[in-house]
Amino acid sequence: MLSENDLSDLSSMKAVLLTLFERPPSLVQAxxxxxxxxxxxxxxxxVHRAGHVDSKFxxxxxxxxxxxxxxxxxxxxLAGYARAVVAVAEAAVDAYSGSAQAEQKARPA
Structure with a gap:
């Protein structure tokens, strides 16, 4: 999945993260x-237009x-963007922690 998605845009990030972590509500919301x-x-x-706004933007x-x-x-x-990025990161870490714990419980002892 990562080989097809370089995570440089929001659509790719959503596709990868929501598939990996089975759409946890906190991550979806973030x-x-x-x-x-x-x-x-x-x-x-x-990055691509040196900050010059076009009609598409x-x-x-x-x-x-x-x-x-x-x-x-x-x-x-900028502070708002930083808070939003932190919220995504925290939700992803929480999702990873939850999936790792579930996987550990599912393993035979």
Whole structure:
């Protein structure tokens, strides 16, 4: 599964994490956070368009940025993105811990 998904976008992360951990509600909720979505779209824009907003970004994010503008991220937005990433990481760790414990209980002694 990882060979087909490089985890560089939200869709790939969702596909891998939710399959690996059998869709735990806390992980689903964390991955569905608007901040995670906007962070992914912003990352793509920064990496591939040097932060220059295009009509696709404008349409897909319904944000304050309009085509032709340069993306700027405030300290508060950055803090919100960081909180969202931490929530995803914590949910993934919790899901892993839960699946590891379940697997250990299922093993014969």
């Amino acid at each position: 991955l569905e956070d608007d901040a995670v979505y906007l962070l992914g779209k912003s990352r793509h824009l920064l 404008e349409r897909e994010t319904a944000s304050r940025w309009k085509a032709g503008m340069v993306l700027t991220i405030s300290a508060n937005e």
